[in-house]
Amino acid sequence: MAVSYYLCPQSLRVSSGSRLFISNSGYSWDNHKKRIHHLVCASARQPEKDLCLESKLLHLLLLWVRRVEVDPHLSPPKVQTLLDNVKWDDKGLAVAIAQNVDTGAILMQGFANRDAVVTAISSRKATFYSRSRSMLWTKGETSNNFINIHDIFFDCDRDSIIYLGKPDGPTCHTGSETCYYTSVFDLKEHQQVEGNELALTTLYSLESTILQRKSEVEAEQSGKPSWTKRLLLDNHLLCSKIREEADELCRTLEENEDKSRTASEMADVLYHAMVLLALKDVKVEDVMQVLRQRFSKSGIEEKKSRVSQG
């Protein structure tokens, strides 16, 4: 039975403790639909008791069906050419970086061979090549925390790949949102315990600070007084500030103020609005998701019709 390794969901686990087999019934080639139909043998190597068979099986079968549908010959010629021109290293690999499409957070980094990229294009799940296990693996196969791909990018040198996607849950096997939580400068300057600080970009670093102030307020810790804490404790003050800052932002346009004033007022609007988000337990990532869904492709036109109807 010659079946490509990537058709085998080797991480399949069953609750019974016994191995599960799906027998191979051969394959057919449908010239009209240009698809290969397979059934493959799958063997659970690490049976575990506490997993729900039905749920896991469904996920894995769906994944497997997606993988089976991979047909390199179906990819448009330009994608084929792109893949032909990738500078795979001496092991046939390129660096593959998974990035959260909404927050920009770098979730994890692995390696991909050509099959992994072809599988990722087809299944829309971030797929890597495991150098230690010498096989393809799709992030989420065991944890269900898949990274759902929105687009794939190659760099100018054609030896580095971004999987731009939306994670179903924490990416790191430790339960952390991303795998990057050990800050060198944190260690260098504060000698703190490793693993305290996620690699956060500006907006999410500010969100993290606001949430920290919120937890201090909720725990009634004394700590240092801060403007953020005052806002968190006074809805009237917060809302009057948001309205005031929005007005000041508008006046930079209406009164033709300079660019730096606009950037400064927009920063004020963002900060105060983010304090409100924290109070409402809404994450900036949730807002980004709304923006993405609303404004993808035809979204702006939809917005137009929604407003013009209103």
Add this chain to the structure above:
Amino acid sequence: MAVSYYLCPQSLRVSSGSRLFISNSGYSWDNHKKRIHHLVCASARQPEKDLCLESKLLHLLLLWVRRVEVDPHLSPPKVQTLLDNVKWDDKGLAVAIAQNVDTGAILMQGFANRDAVVTAISSRKATFYSRSRSMLWTKGETSNNFINIHDIFFDCDRDSIIYLGKPDGPTCHTGSETCYYTSVFDLKEHQQVEGNELALTTLYSLESTILQRKSEVEAEQSGKPSWTKRLLLDNHLLCSKIREEADELCRTLEENEDKSRTASEMADVLYHAMVLLALKDVKVEDVMQVLRQRFSKSGIEEKKSRVSQG
């Protein structure tokens, strides 16, 4: 003369066409200050005519002085331990990803050895190991587009590094903001020419769409009508929408509306405010920079005193 290769700015170029030498005057070890003082020999390998010697030389000498100041023995023990525990590959390398601290954009990816990381910690410039040239190189040595490091993160497996920093200019040698501008799905779905689409996360993808509408309006292209174009052409409408959306966001707190309503209203505030930013030629990245500078460490307290004085 035994000088570590990373002390040699080999990319030094001179305008005269002749080679430039800075002779080695030996070194001294100052036990009190714990610094090594060097002067090294530098030879311009690819003389070019059009570069300003003074400017380039100053940059390179500053970089060289920073490198010379690298003393691994001075790093705190926990950073030393971290570096000792990195899983360098069989060539002594780990993957190093440079990310824009404000936008989250992945700028480029290279490889780093221990010396590169130590140099990056010390110089605060993203530094890599060039596999093709078998030497350290600091991004920006030739282009002046350095990536100024704010923090460095290791992943859970200790074999992948993020240089989180602020680029001085476009990172890619092609002049593109980042090296990732070839979208597989763009090729797959539209068969467009490669290189049209940067890997943008949600907020910057929306900004790009708004800027595209702005250029259509400015070029008086007919194109499809859109809500964004209407806003771009009518300051009164835009400002009334920004004030209205800010008010609606506040009301989700004041009237205890559900979380999804808050996320939706915040998305409205952001989108309309971003149209104003586009009109004022202010980039979202500029706003993030203001936020970062204002709210880093003591920033929120500064804000408090500023406001309480006001």
